[in-house]
Amino acid sequence: MKCEDFEQFMASALxxxxxxxxxxxxxxxxxxxxxxxxxxxxxxxxxxxxxxLSAPLQKVADPELEQRLxxxxxxxxxxxRHFHRLRGxxxxxxxxxxxxxxYAFHAVLLLSNPSSSQLPTPPLPGIVHNDEGSKSxxxxxxxxxxxxxxRTDLAKCMIAMFGAKGN
Amino acid sequence: MKPSFEPFxxxxxxxxxxxxxxxxxxxxxxxxxxxxxxxxxxxxAPTQPRGWLRRVTVNxxxxxxxxxxxxxxxxxxxxxVAETATDGGLxxxxxxxxxxxxxxxxxxxxxxxxxxxxxxxxxFAEIAEEQQLSVSTIKTHYLRAVRAVRDRLRRRWGSEDES
Numbered sequence: 001m002k003c004e005d006f007e008q009f010m011a012s013a014l015x016x017x018x019x020x021x022x023x024x025x026x027x028x029x030x031x032x033x034x035x036x037x038x039x040x041x042x043x044x045x046x047x048x049x050x051x052x053l054s055a056p057l058q059k060v061a062d063p064e065l066e067q068r069l070x071x072x073x074x075x076x077x078x079x080x081r082h083f084h085r086l087r088g089x090x091x092x093x094x095x096x097x098x099x100x101x102x103y104a105f106h107a108v109l110l111l112s113n114p115s116s117s118q119l120p121t122p123p124l125p126g127i128v129h130n131d132e133g134s135k136s137x138x139x140x141x142x143x144x145x146x147x148x149x150x151r152t153d154l155a156k157c158m159i160a161m162f163g164a165k166g167n
Numbered sequence: 168m169k170p171s172f173e174p175f176x177x178x179x180x181x182x183x184x185x186x187x188x189x190x191x192x193x194x195x196x197x198x199x200x201x202x203x204x205x206x207x208x209x210x211x212a213p214t215q216p217r218g219w220l221r222r223v224t225v226n227x228x229x230x231x232x233x234x235x236x237x238x239x240x241x242x243x244x245x246x247x248v249a250e251t252a253t254d255g256g257l258x259x260x261x262x263x264x265x266x267x268x269x270x271x272x273x274x275x276x277x278x279x280x281x282x283x284x285x286x287x288x289x290x291f292a293e294i295a296e297e298q299q300l301s302v303s304t305i306k307t308h309y310l311r312a313v314r315a316v317r318d319r320l321r322r323r324w325g326s327e328d329e330s
Contacts, residue, residue, distance in 0.1 A: 007310075008306075010310060011291075011306035011307070011309050011310045012291075012306065014309070014310070014313060015284055015290075015291060015306075015309060017290060017291060042317050042321070043310075043313050043314065043317055045317075046313055046316045046317035046320055047285060047313060047316075049262065049266075049316075049320060050266055050285050050316060051285060052259070052262065053185045053186065053188070053259070053262065053263060053266065064194065068194055068197065068198050069172070069173075069176065069197070069198070069201055
């Protein structure tokens with residue numbers, strides 16, 4: 001084996017991948033060529049020295065590493081980018097749903113109690129409780145409720161606004 | 168679909184730690200690599216994610232080691248190596264600096280091959296497939312990389328011999 005050919009086998013030998021069939025010729029050349037032998041030994045020593053830089057002992061999948069990665073951009077790791085653009089829309093939808101549920105619940109309560117006109121109506125705030133005046137307002141309020149319970153809230157507000165002025 | 172970084176996190180940390188030797192420095196590099204990975208995958212995910220991550224990690228680690236050396240004035244020169252050699256113990260810090268300094272002179276491909284072969288114990292065929300190169304090219308890169316490290320370390324050994 002010539003020195004030029006030896007060069008080609010040196011990488012395989014250093015990488016522990018020298019073919020079994022090439023090993024005798026390779027070792028024979030090492031024995032007879034001091035230059036190539038010194039070259040090979042110095043390269044092998046360098047590799048051994050590099051391997052001294054040992055692998056970490058602790059597992060990297062530890063809470064600290066996970067915390068570091070999650071602290072950077074948690075959304076980027078788990079959610080698609082367009083998820084963030086819909087944030088405002090999500091908030092608005094949530095408020096709308098909450099308002100609708102509250103109003104529906106209130107309407108159900110009113111509808112489920114058809115005899116509410118017979119219940120004593122409490123005096124409305126902001127209204128002067130003149131005996132005759134308050135009776136007429138209460139009657140108006142009860143009447144409004146009987147006709148259309150859904151308008152009770154609006155009726156209340158209007159009576160509170162205009163009825164107080166009237167008295 | 169964007170590939171996940173989690174399966175590679177341990178390897179990235181391992182490569183960084185081998186070069187830097189410090190847990191928190193390695194974590195910093197993992198963080199930097201993750202940000203670069205996220206930016207890269209936003210446009211086009213690498214075809215060989217592991218090879219890409221290895222290259223980026225080694226480059227970042229070398230940069231970090233260079234900054235550390237500049238800050239702490241630990242850059243190895245033959246005189247300082249001779250001084251520390253008299254302690255009798257293995258000076259891992261200067262060894263890392265030497266290895267990183269040698270790897271700094273290599274091309275990205277040579278660096279990637281060296282780390283893959285030495286630290287990941289991959290075969291030449293596997294590295295060739297990962298880097299989309301021929302096996303003979305991989306072997307050439309490997310030989311050049313090992314020679315560069317040898318030449319850098321030779322200055323260290325030469326100084327120790329003189330002392």
